[in-house]
Amino acid sequence: MASSRAINVLFLIGLLLVPFMWDSFVAYQLGLFLLYGMVGQGIGLCWGRAGFLPLGQALFFGVGAYVFGFALKLEAGPLILVAGLLAAILLPALIAFVVGFLVFIRQIGSGPYFSLITLALTMLGFQLANSMDWLTGGFNGMTGIPALPGTDTYETLYYVIWAALVLVSGVLAYVGTAPFGQLLGATAQNEERLQYFGVNTALLKAIAFAISAAVAGLAGALFAPHQGIVTPQSVGFLLSAEIVVWTAVGGRASLMGPVLGAILIGFMASELRDSFQYWEVLIALVFVVVVIRFPGGLWSLVEGLARRLPSIGAKGARKRDLETDKSRADGSVRLAFEDVELVLGPVRILDKLSFRIDTPGVHSIIGPNGAGKTSAFNVLTGRLKPTAGRIEYNGATVGGLSRHRIARKGIARKLQIPSVFPDLSVDRNLDIALWAGNLTLSQMFTLRPFRWSTPLLNEMYDIFPFLEDGRQPAGSLSLGQRQMLDFAMTCLTQSPLLLLDEPCAGLSSSETGEMIDAIERIVATTGSTAIIIEHDMQVVERLSNHVLVLNQGALLANGAMEEIRSNPAVQAVYGGGSK
Numbered sequence: 001m002a003s004s005r006a007i008n009v010l011f012l013i014g015l016l017l018v019p020f021m022w023d024s025f026v027a028y029q030l031g032l033f034l035l036y037g038m039v040g041q042g043i044g045l046c047w048g049r050a051g052f053l054p055l056g057q058a059l060f061f062g063v064g065a066y067v068f069g070f071a072l073k074l075e076a077g078p079l080i081l082v083a084g085l086l087a088a089i090l091l092p093a094l095i096a097f098v099v100g101f102l103v104f105i106r107q108i109g110s111g112p113y114f115s116l117i118t119l120a121l122t123m124l125g126f127q128l129a130n131s132m133d134w135l136t137g138g139f140n141g142m143t144g145i146p147a148l149p150g151t152d153t154y155e156t157l158y159y160v161i162w163a164a165l166v167l168v169s170g171v172l173a174y175v176g177t178a179p180f181g182q183l184l185g186a187t188a189q190n191e192e193r194l195q196y197f198g199v200n201t202a203l204l205k206a207i208a209f210a211i212s213a214a215v216a217g218l219a220g221a222l223f224a225p226h227q228g229i230v231t232p233q234s235v236g237f238l239l240s241a242e243i244v245v246w247t248a249v250g251g252r253a254s255l256m257g258p259v260l261g262a263i264l265i266g267f268m269a270s271e272l273r274d275s276f277q278y279w280e281v282l283i284a285l286v287f288v289v290v291v292i293r294f295p296g297g298l299w300s301l302v303e304g305l306a307r308r309l310p311s312i313g314a315k316g317a318r319k320r321d322l323e324t325d326k327s328r329a330d331g332s333v334r335l336a337f338e339d340v341e342l343v344l345g346p347v348r349i350l351d352k353l354s355f356r357i358d359t360p361g362v363h364s365i366i367g368p369n370g371a372g373k374t375s376a377f378n379v380l381t382g383r384l385k386p387t388a389g390r391i392e393y394n395g396a397t398v399g400g401l402s403r404h405r406i407a408r409k410g411i412a413r414k415l416q417i418p419s420v421f422p423d424l425s426v427d428r429n430l431d432i433a434l435w436a437g438n439l440t441l442s443q444m445f446t447l448r449p450f451r452w453s454t455p456l457l458n459e460m461y462d463i464f465p466f467l468e469d470g471r472q473p474a475g476s477l478s479l480g481q482r483q484m485l486d487f488a489m490t491c492l493t494q495s496p497l498l499l500l501d502e503p504c505a506g507l508s509s510s511e512t513g514e515m516i517d518a519i520e521r522i523v524a525t526t527g528s529t530a531i532i533i534e535h536d537m538q539v540v541e542r543l544s545n546h547v548l549v550l551n552q553g554a555l556l557a558n559g560a561m562e563e564i565r566s567n568p569a570v571q572a573v574y575g576g577g578s579k
């Protein structure tokens, strides 16, 4: 990490020295490629980190260019210029935020759907730029844009562009390190899990998209005085696609990769354009080879070299300060299902399901396969909307709300299959659980949450000692350990209600014993309420004395284990197994 940062700094210093080593035309060309590289850095934030690909970044680049070009042409003094620059940055950010939020709120992932919308928008932008002659100069473009005061296009402007690149790189590096960037990375790996932790992932992704658009707007603003002309091509799809290609070639997941990609392909194109008729084919081949041979882009080669250098100031294990105990588990849980129905197509999954849970401790839901147990959790946690009926939690209706809203009300869920963030470290997985439900938007951009802790975390280390080796990726843990990490993360949300879907699934009998002890201990120390779905009667017997039996989407029986055992209706439909 430290050496990767050092390489980034060396790269930037190298770029600063270019005008001293080559002629001013090289500085002019390089300045243009750095602007495209900055746009690529914004794409990297969205695509490389958060996993969604914007295909129309030239729209924001072009808007920035037209707006600032317009301000420059007014020649009305520094105030207008500053206002123009702000507008060139903020207008794209606003457009991106609104579009992004509307798209992301509709569905999880949003991959191709989002990309196609951004593609359509950039095509629309191109049409508007072409047709609005009175504002943009139409097909011929906005011409006669004067130089930025105090600069000349071939040399001094290069330093302004370089400074903007340093600023953008610094901001993106910080944003990536802060909780915001960590949550973005987690979104790319397991968005639904993050929502069950109480994170509004649509908002998170829309902010990332807005940041990338602001960066493109700034680059576009500097493009206007650099070129002296802005044409509709600056808003178009072709430029958008080219920058995506450069980003992929350089390395979408790295900070400097997109800049490297823009420089290399930019110079290659300008050298080949006049000397080789099929230069575009050659560039396409380079793209294909790099993407296949080096999926991390060319920057991964640079980082590979950096890793061979002695590590500068590598950090030791992170110390956690005991800063806050945000315990929300006060034992007060009042959950009521009233005639809840869930009908999907021709299938009636829940059929007037009604029950109440208002005592702390462990409650079990059992029932034959397909009885509707997981579906009951799904309607309670926002994965599915109930077709009819009412779900009330602590006096508020929660049925039909979105996942993160329900989670923020204090309902945490552990899915049946362990659901962690595999590429993130164990420490980071635990951080995300701790932050969930507690982080405000502004705290996402500060580093303090990295020091948050709670006595519950120390208890988790005590119960599951393997968690203390926090630097290993969660994906390298065994299935049993991932179940335990997932359970620990669910508990660390400090929600009063814990929903545990088959927490012992896939565990050996000794691991099952450990998990049972853990559930008992956490429920006892936090005073929380747990509802577990379980097939193993031995687990049910050890953990809870209140059992709900579901069959065909309805409640068949409800009571103490002894009553359930002697219930003839249960005996007729239910045959539980044991490990």
Ligand SMILES: Nc1ncnc2c1ncn2[C@@H]1O[C@H](COP(=O)(O)OP(=O)(O)OP(=O)(O)O)[C@@H](O)[C@H]1O
Binding pocket: 344, 347, 349, 367, 368, 369, 370, 371, 372, 373, 374, 375, 376
């Ligand atoms: N999204 C869905 N679309 C269509 N049918 C569904 C959907 N989700 C669940 N079902 C159906 O609803 C029924 C109940 O499923 P559910 O997963 O809730 O049962 P379960 O009691 O948890 O079963 P198991 O113990 O096997 O996990 C099953 O017949 C299942 O196929």
